Structures are given as C-alpha cells and as structure tokens.
Amino acid sequence: MSEPLVVVAKDSAEHKRWKYVQWLYLAGFLVLAPLVLEPFEIGKMNRALIMSVAILAVNLVVGFNGMLALGHSAFMGIGAFVTASMVQDENWDYWQVLPVVLIVGFIMGVVIGLPALRVKGLYLALVTIAQAAVFPTLVNIDELGIAARTGGPNGKGVSEEVIAPGYLEWLPGVDGARGGSAYRYWIIILMLGITLLVITNYLRSRPGRAVLAIRDNEAGAAVYGVNLPIVKTMNFAISASLGSLAGLMWCLDKGFVAGQDFTFLLAIDLIIGLVLGGVGTIQGSIVGGLFVVWVNDLTKRISIPLGLYTLNGDGPLAKAIFGLILILFTFFAPGGIVSLARMVQSKLIKVVPLTPAGDPIQPISSFDPGMESKRADSALKLAIVPPVLLAVGWLLMNVDSLIVGVFAFGLRMTILLAPVAMLVGSNELKAHADGNRADSVQGTANMARLLGAAGTLFVIVYALQRFVVNY
Amino acid sequence: MDYVLLLQRIFDALFNSAIYSSLALALVIIFRSTGLLNFAQGEMATFTAYIAFVLLSGPQPRLTGGGLAGLIPGVPFSIPLAIAGAVICGMLVGAATERALIRPLGGASDLALVNITIGLLLATNSLMAQWWGTGPRFFPSIFPTGAGQHFMILGARLRYSTVGVWAILLSVLVLLVLLLRHTRAGLAFRAVSISPSNAELVGVRVGPTLMYGWALASGFGALAACLSANSVLLEPSMMLRVLVYAFAAATLGGLDSPKGALVGGLIIGLSQTLIPAYVPFIGFELSVLPALVAMVVILLIRPAGLFGTKRIERV
Missing domain, CATH: 1.10.3470 (ABC transporter involved in vitamin B12 uptake, BtuC)
Known part of the structure; x- marks a missing residue:
C-alpha cells in the first residue's frame, strides 16, 4: 500500500465526508467516555x-x-x-x-x-x-x-x-x-x-x-x-x-x-x-x-515475576x-505519536490542495491507477483484517494480564477502520462503472464494500448499545 | 556581629561549596566539549556512589537486590579503594553514555539532547530505587569526622573533612589542568571544544575525544557524590538537590569556564549558608532561593556568566 487508497481534492464533498467521520469518532469517544x-x-x-x-x-x-x-x-x-x-x-x-x-x-x-x-x-x-x-x-x-x-x-x-x-x-x-x-x-x-x-x-x-x-x-x-x-x-x-x-x-x-x-x-x-x-x-x-x-x-499495574x-x-x-x-521516542520517533498517526493516515488518504482559483493543483483523475488498480485488493485486506483482530482481541480479553489487555484493546480498536474499506470498495465499483477498471475488480470490491459496511454497522450498533445501556 | 560565628558558618559552608564546585566542573567539562547540559549528571554520580557502597560492604545479597551478589568481589574494599573503583566505574558509564546515547543523535536539536538526559535521569533514578531501595543509607567518610577532628582557627572549628575535600578537589583540578595543557589528549580535547569541525580537519578524532570528555566529567561527578554521600546520606535522589545548586554554580561562573565553576560553587555554597542566617525572612527551607536569584540576576547582566565567553551570533 505505497499509494494512498483514497485521493480527494481539499474541501470536496468526499473530503468533507471523511472529515465528518473523524468528528463523529471524536464525538463518540467524548460522549462514551463518562458513560463507560x-x-x-x-x-x-x-x-x-x-x-x-x-x-x-x-x-x-x-x-x-x-x-x-x-x-x-x-x-x-x-x-x-x-x-x-x-x-x-x-x-x-x-x-x-x-x-x-x-x-x-x-x-x-x-x-x-x-x-x-x-x-x-x-x-x-x-x-x-x-x-x-x-x-x-x-x-x-x-x-x-x-x-x-x-x-x-x-x-x-x-x-x-x-x-x-x-x-x-x-x-x-x-x-x-x-x-x-x-x-x-x-x-x-x-x-x-x-x-x-x-x-x-x-x-x-x-x-x-x-x-x-x-x-x-x-x-x-x-x-x-x-x-x-x-x-x-x-x-x-x-x-x-x-x-x-x-x-x-x-x-x-x-x-x-x-x-x-x-x-x-x-x-x-x-x-x-x-x-x-x-x-x-x-x-x-x-x-x-x-x-x-x-x-x-x-x-503501576504491571507485575512480572522474574525468578527470584x-x-x-x-x-x-x-x-x-x-x-x-x-x-x-527521541531516537526513533522524534515527531511523536502524531507523526506516527500521520504516517498511517498518509497510507489511507491523500488530500490534494487547491489552487487559489479553487481547482485541485493536480487533477484527481491523474492519481487514478487505471486498469491495473490494486486498490480493491488492499480494501479487501482492510475489510477482513480488523474483524479478525477484533475477534482475537475479544478472546485475549479473557487472559488475566494487563499487557495482553492493553494489546487486546488496541486490536479491537482496528475495527474503526472499517468505513475506509467500505468507502474504497464503493469508489472502485464506481470506477468500474465508468469503465476504468478491469471486470476482475468487481468481486473483490463488492466483498470489501460488504465487509466494510458490516464492520461500520457493528461500530455504530456497539456504540449505541453502550450509550443506551449506560445512559 | 559575632565574628567567630560568621567564620564558623563560612567554614561549614566550604564543605558544600567544594561539592557544588566539583559537580559544576563536571557539567562544565561536558558543556565545553559537546555544548550540552547533562541533566543526568547527578543521578549518574549517585549511581557510582552506590557502586562504592557495594564495594565497601562486600557481598551482601540484601544490598544488591539478589541474584547479582556473585558478581561483586569477595573482599570489602577500603574506603579510598572503593571510591577509586566508583570513579573508574563512573568514567566507564560516562563514556558508554556518550557513545550509545549522545553520539548517534549527531547534531540534533537542544530539545532532543535535553530529552535524552532527562530520560536518563528518570531511568537511572528509578532503577536505583528499584535495586537498592529508597531508604537512606550510611556512607562512611574518607576523612575522620569524630567530635574532636577539627582545626581551631580564631575560635572557629574547621573540620578535617572540609580541608580534605578541598585538598582533593584542588589536586584533581591541578591534574586536570596538567592534562589539558601538557598532554596530547588534552590538546585534542581543547581543540575539539573550540571547534569540532576544524579539529577534525587537522586530524583529531572528534568522537573518541568527546568520549574521553564525558568519562572525565563523570569521574568528577563520581568523586563529588562519594565525598558528599557521608553528609547527605546515600539515597537515589541525593544529588537532585545538589544538581540544582551545581547548575546555579556553573551558570553563575559561566557554563564554559572551569574557573567559573570553582568560583560559582563557592558563591553558591556561601550564600546558601550565610543568607538564611543573616536575612530574617529567608528560612533554611528557602536556602535554595538566593542561589537561584543570584543565577537569574547574573544571567540578566552577563548572559555568559562571570567568566564565560560571550556568544556571538552569526547570520
């Protein structure tokens, strides 16, 4: 995944949608924190x-x-x-x-x-x-x-x-x-x-x-x-x-x-x-x-027995x-956690800035990989891996160990990436409809969209359930 | 005014002054060579004092936290030998720190270097607490400290330990000056501290020279810690307070001047004892205040310190 999965023009409708999702996640965390x-x-x-x-x-x-x-x-x-x-x-x-x-x-x-x-x-x-x-x-x-x-x-x-x-x-x-x-x-x-x-x-x-x-x-x-x-x-x-x-x-x-x-x-x-x-x-x-x-x-909660x-x-x-x-961190990530997060983000989305006239400085279509697109495959991976990690995380939760617990929490959080898979999948399908993709893409993209949608639905239902139970 | 009491207070202050001076000297040596303040200097010194302590008390599993008792030589060392061991150990630690943590960073920003030394401070401090516990331990003095062990000068008592500490500090200082002025390594060190790039061009190996500088500084720190451990009691955070004073002393004298470190240590030590004694509203718990105010005032009037070289900015 060297190329970003999604390329959008700054302030375009798709970019805005992307931003809304981020705000929604933030709001979800803020509201759920005092409840949970x-x-x-x-x-x-x-x-x-x-x-x-x-x-x-x-x-x-x-x-x-x-x-x-x-x-x-x-x-x-x-x-x-x-x-x-x-x-x-x-x-x-x-x-x-x-x-x-x-x-x-x-x-x-x-x-x-x-x-x-x-x-x-x-x-x-x-x-x-x-x-x-x-x-x-x-x-x-x-x-x-x-x-x-x-x-x-x-x-x-x-x-x-x-x-x-x-x-x-x-x-x-x-x-x-x-x-x-x-x-x-x-x-x-x-x-x-x-x-x-x-x-x-x-x-x-x-x-x-x-x-x-x-x-x-x-x-x-x-x-x-x-x-x-x-x-x-x-x-x-x-x-x-x-x-x-x-x-x-x-x-x-x-x-x-x-x-x-x-x-x-x-x-x-x-x-x-x-x-x-x-x-x-x-x-x-x-x-x-x-x-x-x-x-x-x-x-403070760590306790590791080391022999004597x-x-x-x-x-x-x-x-x-x-x-x-x-x-x-000073040696390996001088930019801190934010720079690490940005690195991950740059694999997923690229925002193309606008000229003063309001057009993207480079046409969005020029980023399109065309018939050889591997985006659908990446999207499918992105749709399959998080649910698997989620399940593994859930199983690990039963292990009574702090480090495993934190690890499990991290694994479960990957499900938040599900909407990305859905978005990329539907983008690929749209590109196929426009005749820019080989027919072989169709199945993979459909699958990615379906699994991504399921993951998204899961996130929403889970958050709502926690909200209702605790409110 | 009671002059005997004044003299007595000055004599008492001299001991601490020597400690501040030697730690300040350690800071100055590193600052001169690498342009870096070592915030972990105090903790590294404390660590070596613990090494001396372990050497002194011989193999006791209680002290070493179990497991490692076998690594420590069987015979308890005598005090001078233990301190020498600590100094050597300190030099090794200093050299290793430079090689492993400072040199790989290259010319990174000031913040990165501060981070490394602060990280080292935290890690060393807590590992010592983990290993040896936080309780204070009695550390024997290298000098006689009994009731009658002092000179009488004009009715005031000058302890043998004060004289001894100053004798050690001054003789080490003389050795340092001889090393810097009359040996090839000293010449290389001076060249590197003035201009690393030019020194490299004339064939000085900058890296190892800086490593020697760190070793030298940490040796000084180790000496300071071992000499003061008797009076402040050995515990993981014992040098934290001393470090603040040493910073003040080094800044006061000029961060790149060994002479300044000596004078700065004296000023800080004396003001710390005398000002709370003669200025009514400053109690002893505030004894840190005059030193820091002095530091700030000096920095405002002469940002380079009393004996420091002025920095000139080129655009």
Missing part, C-alpha cells in the same frame, strides 16, 4: 485532559516558538493556588476566578519571561528549571501571608463541591454514581475545547505567524520586522496564562492543592507528554496528556519506563 469508564477512571481522564492543556501551554513556547522553557509546573501551581485561595477564603465562584487566574498567569509570564527570554537555548532551560525547582518551597514562605493563603506545607483544600445544577443533569454520565467526576469532565472538555479554538486561531493570526517565524529563523524574522522581545514575551505570557488555567482546572477537579503537586517532576511529566505527543502540533498536546496519565496508570523477584510497576519502575520511552 468507572468513576475513578473518569478522574484519570480529567487529569489527562488537564495535563493536555498544560502541555499545550509548554508547546506554545517550546514547540511553536522554539524557546526551551521547561518550568510550566510553576505556572500551574500559581493558577491552582490562586483558585484555591479565592474559592476557599473569599467564597468566589470558579467562573469568577477564571479571569483573575488568566490575568495573574499572564502577568507572571511577563514578569518571568521578560528577563528569562534574554537568554537562549540551554541557558533558558536552566532558568526555567530553577523556576520549577524553587516553586514548591516558595509557597511555604511565612511572610506576606503567603503560607496562610496557600496552606503552607499542608496544602489547601477547597470544601465547596462542584455539583451539576439541575438543568445540566441531562449530560451523559452526570446523573448517578459517577455524577461528580462526570460533570467535572464536561466542564474540562468545554474549557479544553475553547482553549483549542483560541490557540488555533492565535497561531493563525499575525502575532501567531510571527511566533512561528521566530522559531524557524530568528534573525530572518527580525529582518522582516518582527519585534523579537515583544512577540516572545507575549507568547510566553499567553503560555503562562494557559498554564495557570490548567492549574485552575486542577484545583477544580481535585479540590485540593499542595506545593508537592507542582514540583520539578511535574515539569518533567509535561516535557515527556510534549515529546511523546508531538512537538509543535496541537493534536500532539492532547495525545501527550492522555499518554502521560494513562501510561503512568498502566505501568517480582518486577513491580507500582514502585519506582514507572519512572524508569517513562525515561526509557522518552529516550526511545
């Missing part, structure tokens, strides 16, 4: 999404502006402590604290960024790591009433529960045993969505393009009239603001903040998430957040695995 997961697993999910926001903040500086700033755990801490203090001591609502946290984060970003961004490369890494290292001790200072506000070494709890108001109880999962965490899940999803919207648009705006230009070539950007100190500092401040937002979400979700939560190790977690997800991509931040939290959770002694993931081993993953 256990309450404590929803808590993990919340934590992962919060990490995603924080990693996006780091990405804004490291990935999009090329500045090696590694100390965002401190901004998270600032956001979390401001929130805890305002909600607990001043009886503010969370939504009232939100603008305050954003502004405080922004100001802290300017205060730290203005001097820090004078230095470059590894020097900046040093300064920001110092910032991350010193933060947990700063919250313990007795002077200026800081310790009273932050709770000092004991941390600060927020007694106010976040409970869904009556008119929001229709949200999936909110009603019932997992109500509290599911409601917070929806709040976090909403905040994450707005953040993504804002950041995507920011990066497409004039200052956003200046930020990217600085990353690509600092001297060049300066020559083109980019005001380096202002753009860098503003970008750093926006990122700090976003980090504080993640802190607010942290406080909202956990209801408790302590200095020990925001150590250098959290900063390292953010870096790991950034690298694993994909440096310099928005999707990478999300994937990275999910990865950091869930992999950490999974490694048992290798337990519960102890320090989790960090070793993270370290190993970080090194392996």
Whole structure:
C-alpha cells in the first residue's frame, strides 16, 4: 500500500465526508467516555485532559516558538493556588476566578519571561528549571501571608463541591454514581475545547505567524520586522496564562492543592507528554496528556515475576519506563505519536490542495491507477483484517494480564477502520462503472464494500448499545 | 556581629561549596566539549556512589537486590579503594553514555539532547530505587569526622573533612589542568571544544575525544557524590538537590569556564549558608532561593556568566 487508497481534492464533498467521520469518532469517544469508564477512571481522564492543556501551554513556547522553557509546573501551581485561595477564603465562584487566574498567569509570564527570554537555548532551560525547582518551597514562605493563603506545607483544600445544577443533569454520565467526576469532565472538555479554538486561531493570526517565524529563523524574522522581545514575551505570557488555567482546572477537579503537586517532576511529566505527543502540533498536546496519565496508570499495574523477584510497576519502575520511552521516542520517533498517526493516515488518504482559483493543483483523475488498480485488493485486506483482530482481541480479553489487555484493546480498536474499506470498495465499483477498471475488480470490491459496511454497522450498533445501556 | 560565628558558618559552608564546585566542573567539562547540559549528571554520580557502597560492604545479597551478589568481589574494599573503583566505574558509564546515547543523535536539536538526559535521569533514578531501595543509607567518610577532628582557627572549628575535600578537589583540578595543557589528549580535547569541525580537519578524532570528555566529567561527578554521600546520606535522589545548586554554580561562573565553576560553587555554597542566617525572612527551607536569584540576576547582566565567553551570533 505505497499509494494512498483514497485521493480527494481539499474541501470536496468526499473530503468533507471523511472529515465528518473523524468528528463523529471524536464525538463518540467524548460522549462514551463518562458513560463507560468507572468513576475513578473518569478522574484519570480529567487529569489527562488537564495535563493536555498544560502541555499545550509548554508547546506554545517550546514547540511553536522554539524557546526551551521547561518550568510550566510553576505556572500551574500559581493558577491552582490562586483558585484555591479565592474559592476557599473569599467564597468566589470558579467562573469568577477564571479571569483573575488568566490575568495573574499572564502577568507572571511577563514578569518571568521578560528577563528569562534574554537568554537562549540551554541557558533558558536552566532558568526555567530553577523556576520549577524553587516553586514548591516558595509557597511555604511565612511572610506576606503567603503560607496562610496557600496552606503552607499542608496544602489547601477547597470544601465547596462542584455539583451539576439541575438543568445540566441531562449530560451523559452526570446523573448517578459517577455524577461528580462526570460533570467535572464536561466542564474540562468545554474549557479544553475553547482553549483549542483560541490557540488555533492565535497561531493563525499575525502575532501567531510571527511566533512561528521566530522559531524557524530568528534573525530572518527580525529582518522582516518582527519585534523579537515583544512577540516572545507575549507568547510566553499567553503560555503562562494557559498554564495557570490548567492549574485552575486542577484545583477544580481535585479540590485540593499542595506545593508537592507542582514540583520539578511535574515539569518533567509535561516535557515527556510534549515529546511523546508531538512537538509543535496541537493534536500532539492532547495525545501527550492522555499518554502521560494513562501510561503512568498502566505501568503501576504491571507485575512480572522474574525468578527470584517480582518486577513491580507500582514502585519506582514507572519512572524508569517513562525515561526509557522518552529516550526511545527521541531516537526513533522524534515527531511523536502524531507523526506516527500521520504516517498511517498518509497510507489511507491523500488530500490534494487547491489552487487559489479553487481547482485541485493536480487533477484527481491523474492519481487514478487505471486498469491495473490494486486498490480493491488492499480494501479487501482492510475489510477482513480488523474483524479478525477484533475477534482475537475479544478472546485475549479473557487472559488475566494487563499487557495482553492493553494489546487486546488496541486490536479491537482496528475495527474503526472499517468505513475506509467500505468507502474504497464503493469508489472502485464506481470506477468500474465508468469503465476504468478491469471486470476482475468487481468481486473483490463488492466483498470489501460488504465487509466494510458490516464492520461500520457493528461500530455504530456497539456504540449505541453502550450509550443506551449506560445512559 | 559575632565574628567567630560568621567564620564558623563560612567554614561549614566550604564543605558544600567544594561539592557544588566539583559537580559544576563536571557539567562544565561536558558543556565545553559537546555544548550540552547533562541533566543526568547527578543521578549518574549517585549511581557510582552506590557502586562504592557495594564495594565497601562486600557481598551482601540484601544490598544488591539478589541474584547479582556473585558478581561483586569477595573482599570489602577500603574506603579510598572503593571510591577509586566508583570513579573508574563512573568514567566507564560516562563514556558508554556518550557513545550509545549522545553520539548517534549527531547534531540534533537542544530539545532532543535535553530529552535524552532527562530520560536518563528518570531511568537511572528509578532503577536505583528499584535495586537498592529508597531508604537512606550510611556512607562512611574518607576523612575522620569524630567530635574532636577539627582545626581551631580564631575560635572557629574547621573540620578535617572540609580541608580534605578541598585538598582533593584542588589536586584533581591541578591534574586536570596538567592534562589539558601538557598532554596530547588534552590538546585534542581543547581543540575539539573550540571547534569540532576544524579539529577534525587537522586530524583529531572528534568522537573518541568527546568520549574521553564525558568519562572525565563523570569521574568528577563520581568523586563529588562519594565525598558528599557521608553528609547527605546515600539515597537515589541525593544529588537532585545538589544538581540544582551545581547548575546555579556553573551558570553563575559561566557554563564554559572551569574557573567559573570553582568560583560559582563557592558563591553558591556561601550564600546558601550565610543568607538564611543573616536575612530574617529567608528560612533554611528557602536556602535554595538566593542561589537561584543570584543565577537569574547574573544571567540578566552577563548572559555568559562571570567568566564565560560571550556568544556571538552569526547570520
């Protein structure tokens, strides 16, 4: 399958259909997550999404502006402590604290960024790591009433529960045993969505393009009239603001903040998430957040007997695995999971961009392999393999082992590719009707379409069933 | 003001200063040669301190996590011998790290190099915790540390261990200078650290030279860890805090200046002890603060550090 199976013009009807399917999958996952997961697993999910926001903040500086700033755990801490203090001591609502946290984060970003961004490369890494290292001790200072506000070494709890108001109880999962965490899940999803919207648009705006230009070539950007100190500092401040937002979400979700939560190790977690997800991509931040939290959770459950002694993931081993993953990714997949996913995607679909006039830059028909087309065969493979893997995954589920369980989950997920097989199959049939394919293609393509349709139907029925059972 | 107390505090601070200086020196050696900060320096050093510990205590399955006890020589080593073993082991580990993890990356971005060393930090730290446990262990001192083991100078006590650590640090430094100035390998090393590409053109083998640099640095780190393990107690994360100070010291002095590392270590060590003692609102738990503030201020005024060379950007 060196050639992509589907070639579409950008913004054509078929491309749009393809996009709808992606959105549908995303929406399906979002809606099913609070319904299907256990309450404590929803808590993990919340934590992962919060990490995603924080990693996006780091990405804004490291990935999009090329500045090696590694100390965002401190901004998270600032956001979390401001929130805890305002909600607990001043009886503010969370939504009232939100603008305050954003502004405080922004100001802290300017205060730290203005001097820090004078230095470059590894020097900046040093300064920001110092910032991350010193933060947990700063919250313990007795002077200026800081310790009273932050709770000092004991941390600060927020007694106010976040409970869904009556008119929001229709949200999936909110009603019932997992109500509290599911409601917070929806709040976090909403905040994450707005953040993504804002950041995507920011990066497409004039200052956003200046930020990217600085990353690509600092001297060049300066020559083109980019005001380096202002753009860098503003970008750093926006990122700090976003980090504080993640802190607010942290406080909202956990209801408790302590200095020990925001150590250098959290900063390292953010870096790991950034690298694993994909440096310099928005999707990478999300994937990275999910990865950091869930992999950490999974490694904790590992237990492998090795002769005299048992290798337990519960102890320090989790960090070793993270370290190993970080090194392996740096060597073998420097683009992170997102680049791996894009590699797979490029085997399936190619989107041909449009000229300013609105036509594809290269006619779609020129990509057609003609009478020698092997697409139907590939489609058939794509239609047969996922159901088989699904069945194997189901059988493996009965094996009581964590690693096999994760593996089985991955196998079962391949069924999500079924619509691709259906699409390619019907495309080939259409091409045959137009006289562009040999007659021998017909049977294979029909089969691929049928199996693909069955797989798609299965996905839909299964998702609906899970929805109905749990809702 | 109580001058005896002041002198006493200075004497006490000198011990830590020596430790910071030697770890900072390790960082500087690597930064000079590869332009890279080794975030795993502290953990690698701690690892070698554990090696020394195992050598000292002889074959005890309890210490080695089972299985591997047979690999350790039967006779418990004496302290200097154990430390020498640790230093040699550290040099091997450093060289192996350069060869296996750093060189294959070639001229990758700063972020990639930071990732590698952070990954190494995490992995080493947790593997040590896995193998030897997280509980602190008593590590004997190479110097007499009993109650009466000190010089009296103007009424303040200067411990033998402080004098000893400085004697070791300075003599190793002299050896390092001799090595760099008067040997062929030292000349090659200096050439590579100034310009790797030009050094290669005149026939210096860059790769092995960098490997020696890493070995040298890790040897320094091992020495620092073994000398400080007595006072901070041996545990997997013992050098993490020290590393932050060593970073501050190296930055303060200039990341590419060995002299700067020495002076930086002194400044950081002294300020860490003296400032909390004389500035009322900074308690001892905040002793990390003045060092870091000093680092940031220096970076702002002189981004290259006190003794560092200024970087010039070419377009």
